[in-house]
Each structure stands twice: as C-alpha cells, then as structure tokens.
Amino acid sequence: MSYADQVFISMCKDILENGCSTEGEKVRPKWPDGAFAYTIKKFGVVNRYDLSKEFPALTLRRTAIKSAIDEVLWIWQRKSNNIHDLKSHIWDEWADEDGSIGKAYGYQMGVKHQYKEGMMDQVDRVLYDLKNNPYSRRIMTNIYVHQDLHEMNLYPCAYSMTFNVTKRSGEEKLVLNAILNQRSQDVLTANNWNVVQYAALMHMFAQVCDMQVGELVHVIADAHIYDRHVPLVQELISRESYPAPVFWMNPEIKDFYDFTPDDFRLDDYVTGPQIKNIPVAI
Template identity: 70%
Template sequence: MSYADKVFINMCQDILQNGYSSEGQDVRPQWDDGTPAHTIKKFGVVNRYDLSKEFPIMTLRPTNLKAAIDEILWIWQKKSNNINDLNSKIWNSWADESGSIGKSYGYQLGVKHKYPEGEMDQVDRVLFDLKNNPYSRRIMTNIYVHQDLNEMNLYPCAYSMTFNVTGNTLNGILNQRSQDILVANNWNVVQYSVLLHMVARASGLEAGELVHVIADAHIYDRHIPIIEELISRETYEAPELKINQDIKDFYKFKVEDFTLINYKAGAQVKKIPVAV
C-alpha cells in the first residue's frame, strides 16, 4: 500500500464515521438537476507527506500526473487565469466567453509587488528568498485577496503555500479552505508535491515534507457510495517519480520532464457527479 492510499483511506473513514452532515441546512452547491449538494465533513484535517521517502500518488485509482502538472504549471509558472492556456477542460465551468476565470489563481501569483529589493510577483519572491535568505520564516504566497474576490469567478480553494527550509531540505505547508475529497484530494497532493520538487530543484535544495491543511474536508452525499467502494479496493506500492535532471530553472520545467516508474493503480472511477 502506498502511503498516499493509507492517508486517503484513514481520512475518508474518519469523515464517514465521525463527520458532520449538512442535511437540513441551506447550502450553496447544487447538482446539475438542481438538487442541493449536501456533504459530510471534518474540520481541520492535516495530512503530512514526506517526499524524501515516497511520491504521494494514490494507487486505489489512477491520478492523471500529466494533467495535474499541466494545471499547476498553468497557475504557478504561466501565472494564467485563462483556460485557453490549459490543456484540459476542468476549469471550463468557471470561465467566461473569453476563457478568463477572473482575477483568480494564476492572476494573483503574477501581480507584481514592491519590495526593498525591487518589484517581484509572489513566485519570484519565493525563488528570490530561497536563493538569498533561505532560512527566512516569511517565505509564502497568498492568492485569497479580498479586494479582488468580487472579480473572481471562483474563490481560490488551495490559497496559500508556506515554504520553510531545514538544513538542506525544503518543506511546504499547503492551506486549503475547502476540498471535495473524492474529486480533488490526491490531485492537489500530487500537484503541490510536484511544485515542492520544482521549487526545491530551482533553489538547490532537496524536497522534504508537504503538510496539507484542509479547513473543510468534505464528501458529497452522491459520492459516499463511490468512496466506500474506492477505499475497499486492493492497493499497490507507490511508484517512483523521475524528474529531468537537466532542468534547474523553475520556468523551464515542462509536463514531460516528470514521469512515474512502475505506477500500478486500480480502475479509474468514471462519471463522478460534480457539484457546482
């Protein structure tokens, strides 16, 4: 069993057995038939993944590494808020006729701010600090910008990364206000694990621990039977992540620079209903 499988199974069991149901409450999300999309949730879930030991990708079902990386590059490297710069359709529901999702996600990372050292956006500030002051306790990003919320087609879910160096190891804390566990949990874990590897490589460091903090970790009512079947499946050993050793510039990484060795996973879960 991969460590990511163990974390996922334990988290889902805890939510299902000890979570709080929103039945009887007014909720914003709806299913495509107009029915309220209720959830069972746990508050303040914290999962830790040591990237020096294992790449945390699930084997209960396959996580699409290439698509996950493409999205994280779209946000963090391209700093884009337009779905025409993305190679999947996962953001189509939140895009306008021009393809924009508003002043959200990548847009915020690309905004330049004034510092004593000059103007930089948030990503470049992280890279600058890790090169020039790696033991700083102020290396972080935040894309939940209140003054721009009214111009965001979707408020950011994963909104903050805090980077912290211990010795020659780069660790990170991903803060997430809300997460659809079935649809997005391992997807986000894989994305930000890859991001931590990228930032570490660009900074001459080794990737260490990713701490994932989820304020509202929820399973939708129509996802419960899918989750129950999923966590009862056979599991496999984690694959090895291979990264192109020639790339050391954060902005030079491409999707094809990342490959999985010996990735074995169960059948994909298809036609998952998504609440909007």
C-alpha cells in the same frame, strides 16, 4: 500499500464515521439537476507527506500526473487565468465566454509587488528568498485577496503556501518543506490531485534551488465528501492498494520557468481502475 493510500483511506473513514452532515442546511453548491449538494465534512484535517521517502500518488485509482502538473504550472509558472492556456477542461464551468476565470489563481500569482529588493510577483519572491534567504520565516504566497474576490469566478480553494527550510544532521544540502493551506476540498475529486500537484511543485523548487525535498503538510479547513459521492468513496477505499510509484523529474532543468509536463512521469505506477462519470457539484 503506499503511504498516500493509507492517509487517504484513514481520512475518508474518519469523515464518513465521524463527520458532520450538512443535509437540510443552507448550502451553496448544487448538482446539475438543481438539487442541493450536501456533504459529510470534517474540520481541520491535517495530512503530512515525507517526499524524501516516496511520491504521494494514490494507487487505489490513477491520478493523471501530467494533467495535474499542467494545471499547477498554469497557475504558478504561466500565471494564467485563462482556460485556453490549460490542456484539461476542469475549469470550463467557471470560465466566461473569453475563457477567463477572473482575477483568480494565476492572475494573483502574476501581480507584481514592491519589495525592498525591487518589484516581484509572489512566485519570483519565493524563488528569490529560497536562493538568498533560505532560513527566512516569511517565504509564503497568498491568492485569497479580498479586494478582488468579487472579480473571481471561483474563490480560491488551495490559497496559500508557506515554505520552510531545514537541514538534516550531517548533510550539506538544505531541505525544503511546505504547508499547503486549503479552505475547502471535495475529497473524491480533488484530494490526491492537489497533493500530487504541490508535491511536484516542491520537487521543482527544490531542484532549481539546489535543495532536497522534505515534508508537505496539507491543511484542509473543510474536507468533505458529497452525498452522491459516498458510495463511490466506500468502494474506492475498499480496493487493493499497491506500492507507491517512482517519481521522475528531468534533472537537467535548473530554471523553474523551463519545466513542462513532459519533464515528469511516474514509473511502475500500478493502480486500480479509474472511477468514471463522477458527478461534480457547482
């Protein structure tokens, strides 16, 4: 069984057995038929993944690695807030007639800020510090910008990354670790998608900064399973699990802005069948 499967199964069981139900409470999300979308939720879920040991792709069902990486590059590399720059259609519900999702996600990554070293956006600041000040305790990003929330079509869910560099005894290369902070997560549809995205992002940053990958710590304030997802999750976590796939990333890429989704693949990726037609709350 892959470690990602162990973490996912344990988290889902904990939510289902010990979570808090929002049924009958005042909630914002609704199903497409207009019914309120209630959840079973847990507060403060923390999952840790040692990326030096295996890549955390779920094997209970397939996670589309190229589509996941395309979205994280859309935000972090292309710094776009327009769905026309994205191959998948996961953001279509939140886009306006021009394809914009407002001042959200990639827009915030592209905003330049004044630092003593000059004008940089948040991504370039991270890369600058990892290369020049790796032991800094201030290497972080934040896209939950309150002054712009009213112009975002969806408030950021995964909103902050904090990077921290360590070193293993007897080794020369530094080790890149990170914390992903997420205010809210639909566990069935998004959990492993986000884990795979940010694991890949750490691999990218580590490679272009000549580091090794270390731990990804995923902190979820509100980890929830929607009411109509409960039987789907119960079936999913009862499935057979397989060994973790082998992660491959093009070793020739030395500039973060040169990566494309075609520079990644998961070899020996054996999974259970995909779950189709998952209802999505809006």
